[in-house]
Amino acid sequence: MKDTAKTRFLDATDVARLVGAIGVPVAIMQLADHVRQDFQRWEQFEKSARLASHSPVGVIELMPVTDGVQYAFKYVNGHPRNARVSMPTVMACGMLAEVETGFPLMLTDLTLATALRTAATSALAARAMARPDSKVMALIGNGAQAEFQALAFHALLGVREVRAYDIDREATARLARNLASVANLSIVPVETVHAALAGADIVSTVTADKTRATILTPDMVRPGMHLNAVGGDCPGKTELHPDILRKARIVVEYEPQTRLEGEIQQLAPDAPVTELWQVLSGRMPGRAATDEVTIFDSVGFALEDYSALRWLYAAARARHAGRHVELVAMPPDPRNLYGWMMASQEAPHASASHEAALA
Numbered sequence: 001m002k003d004t005a006k007t008r009f010l011d012a013t014d015v016a017r018l019v020g021a022i023g024v025p026v027a028i029m030q031l032a033d034h035v036r037q038d039f040q041r042w043e044q045f046e047k048s049a050r051l052a053s054h055s056p057v058g059v060i061e062l063m064p065v066t067d068g069v070q071y072a073f074k075y076v077n078g079h080p081r082n083a084r085v086s087m088p089t090v091m092a093c094g095m096l097a098e099v100e101t102g103f104p105l106m107l108t109d110l111t112l113a114t115a116l117r118t119a120a121t122s123a124l125a126a127r128a129m130a131r132p133d134s135k136v137m138a139l140i141g142n143g144a145q146a147e148f149q150a151l152a153f154h155a156l157l158g159v160r161e162v163r164a165y166d167i168d169r170e171a172t173a174r175l176a177r178n179l180a181s182v183a184n185l186s187i188v189p190v191e192t193v194h195a196a197l198a199g200a201d202i203v204s205t206v207t208a209d210k211t212r213a214t215i216l217t218p219d220m221v222r223p224g225m226h227l228n229a230v231g232g233d234c235p236g237k238t239e240l241h242p243d244i245l246r247k248a249r250i251v252v253e254y255e256p257q258t259r260l261e262g263e264i265q266q267l268a269p270d271a272p273v274t275e276l277w278q279v280l281s282g283r284m285p286g287r288a289a290t291d292e293v294t295i296f297d298s299v300g301f302a303l304e305d306y307s308a309l310r311w312l313y314a315a316a317r318a319r320h321a322g323r324h325v326e327l328v329a330m331p332p333d334p335r336n337l338y339g340w341m342m343a344s345q346e347a348p349h350a351s352a353s354h355e356a357a358l359a
């Protein structure tokens with residue numbers, strides 16, 4: 001065990017304070033670096049498509065990955081109608097464990113880290129795929145992920161103007177308010193998707209609706225645009241008209257998962273795609289011509305969450321964030337679980353006063 005015999009536990013406020021202390025742009029850049037490093041050693045990971053449990057209103061998913069040294073998994077949901085009951089669309093938590101013993105090193109909220117790693121991965125892909133002179137981004141869907149997307153493209157690509165559209169005007173107004181003080185970044189609220197795309201070099205679609213939506217149609221897409229399609233991430237949940245996909249260079253995270261969940265579920269099963277690791281390791285180009293339309297068909301892959309956990313664990317240790325909890329039983333004699341249970345009846349428990357307060 002590397003840290004202590006107890007598991008480091010970060011609740012949502014611990015993570016928020018940690019990220020706040022580091023600063024969101026710095027956190028996104030550090031995280032992007034972790035994602036890049038991990039995708040560049042792609043072949044070392046045991047990978048699988050996530051296990052998804054669908055219901056009429058949403059999805060709950062488990063996302064495991066390991067490199068043989070550490071094991072990570074994320075629990076995450078996607079419930080686009082949750083806003084109606086004042087709950088987020090996406091909520092997540094996850095664990096980092098050591099493979100040598102199986103001991104859980106850290107249990108943490110991953111809701112904020114999901115937004116950070118999604119934005120970091122989007123910007124990392126765009127850095128390899130968008131035209132290098134890209135300065136204007138259209139941001140369609142201005143919910144929980146939106147600020148992180150804008151800040152990631154600002155930090156990693158130097159985007160200076162974000163043309164923001166949402167069917168909910170208050171969402172766009174909130175985005176503009178939240179980012180009003182960011183230097184050299186202007187948020188321009190617009191009234192239609194067409195207006196958002198006018199003059200845009202990059203388009204991020206980050207909407208939430210459990211349907212085959214066509215947020216973008218072929219007439220809106222100009223030669224040379226890079227599309228960062230984030231909101232289509234489940235079977236039956238897409239954002240782009242299929243004709244846009246047929247004429248573009250498409251990069252995905254992990255092909256077996258994206259065939260089921262991404263925009264490319266609308267294409268033939270053998271339609272050509274490139275995996276992000278191939279682009280980030282220089283084996284395949286992200287863009288072949290200035291006038292090419294490029295698409296990052298993002299669904300979110302377990303490796304990005306491993307990168308986020310790896311980054312969070314190091315940051316939490318360095319800044320003494322969170323606390324240590326007895327997440328798993330650790331009897332002094334590991335084969336005497338029963339004896340340890342009996343001895344626990346008499347020993348004072350650290351959280352006894354908390355339990356009394358709850359009662």
Ligand code: NAD
Binds near residue numbers: 078208209232300
């Ligand atoms: P959210 O519910 O907080 O925000 C979604 C926003 O989209 C809302 O403001 C809503 O009004 C807007 N919207 C819905 N339909 C629209 C339309 N037709 N045109 C314009 N705006 C529209 O959700 P969120 O947490 O920001 O997540 C956004 C999407 O991204 C979700 O679909 C989620 O599943 C997905 N997501 C993907 C990844 C990934 O790795 N690819 C990671 C996180 C979230």
